[in-house]
Amino acid sequence: MFCAIVGGSDSNAKIVYRDQQVTAFLPLMPATRGHTLVVPNRHVADLTDITELESRQLGAAIRRTARAVRAAVSPEGMNIIQSTGDVATQTVPHVHFHIVPRWADDRMVLSWPTEAAEDDAAQAETLVLVRSLLPKSTDDVSPDDRRQHLSFIQAIVTRMSQASSSSKTWLLPIITLTYGYAVTKEQFWVAVLGMLAVFVFGLLDANYLKQERAFRKLYDKVASGGDIPTFSLNPSLAGPAGSRVNYWPDWEDIRSWAVAPVYAPLILVGVAIAVWAHCT
Numbered sequence: 480m481f482c483a484i485v486g487g488s489d490s491n492a493k494i495v496y497r498d499q500q501v502t503a504f505l506p507l508m509p510a511t512r513g514h515t516l517v518v519p520n521r522h523v524a525d526l527t528d529i530t531e532l533e534s535r536q537l538g539a540a541i542r543r544t545a546r547a548v549r550a551a552v553s554p555e556g557m558n559i560i561q562s563t564g565d566v567a568t569q570t571v572p573h574v575h576f577h578i579v580p581r582w583a584d585d586r587m588v589l590s591w592p593t594e595a596a597e598d599d600a601a602q603a604e605t606l607v608l609v610r611s612l613l614p615k616s617t618d619d620v621s622p623d624d625r626r627q628h629l630s631f632i633q634a635i636v637t638r639m640s641q642a643s644s645s646s647k648t649w650l651l652p653i654i655t656l657t658y659g660y661a662v663t664k665e666q667f668w669v670a671v672l673g674m675l676a677v678f679v680f681g682l683l684d685a686n687y688l689k690q691e692r693a694f695r696k697l698y699d700k701v702a703s704g705g706d707i708p709t710f711s712l713n714p715s716l717a718g719p720a721g722s723r724v725n726y727w728p729d730w731e732d733i734r735s736w737a738v739a740p741v742y743a744p745l746i747l748v749g750v751a752i753a754v755w756a757h758c759t
């Protein structure tokens with residue numbers, strides 16, 4: 480019956496609001512003046528089965544509709560009621576939230592027990608149990624958001640590897656110039672200058688590599704549903720708790736195939752030229 484309203488096949492439906500995920504409408508039998516229902520468009524009976532996106536849209540629609548209803552009928556108070564299951568008085572098997580404007584003299588009857596259902600000790604056990612079963616915040620991130628997050632990280636990884644290869648490209652003419660000059664003019668200090676350039680570029684490259692590695696780790700963690708806040712681009716979160724990714728390359732980065740085998744021979748050549756220039 481709610482599906483007919485949501486789908487637009489009920490010509491008598493009193494639609495208040497409708498978007499891609501959610502519809503708000505007035506019920507056949509309003510409990511109070513301004514009583515409004517907010518439902519997900521998809522047919523789902525149990526509140527706990529709605530998706531992250533639906534729950535966000537529902538939350539936003541309830542807030543917006545409640546404000547409009549309050550502005551329209553000026554109640555003294557308001558109840559937002561959701562019931563799941565027969566025992567909880569759910570009569571229509573399609574998730575719905577009641578927005579019920581309240582007045583001191585209205586006909587609504589809501590009664591809460593006056594005694595606690597569990598004592599402090601039992602409640603403490605319940606607390607521990609519920610907390611342990613609570614999904615990590617990212618477990619219910621929508622697939623679209625996760626894909627988007629991954630593509631942001633992928634873009635950084637790509638940029639890091641491009642920066643690494645361009646640092647190699649920049650170094651080449653510098654070396655040719657300094658080492659070439661040192662050899663032809665037998666200049667010791669120019670050879671040292673060339674070696675310094677190799678060292679600096681090597682360090683830079685190793686750092687790019689380190690960042691790339693850190694972001695790859697972040698990517699893996701997000702892809703595997705790890706506990707990373709949605710859209711966070713902080714690579715430190717993928718490491719051990721409390722760790723931070725700084726800009727000093729680790730030994731692991733320096734000895735990697737992209738760094739040591741490229742820069743170490745260049746340093747050695749520089750040393751050879753410097754020694755030769757010094758001795759002649």
Ligand SMILES: [Zn+2]
Nearest residue numbers: 481482522573
């Ligand atoms: Zn339905």
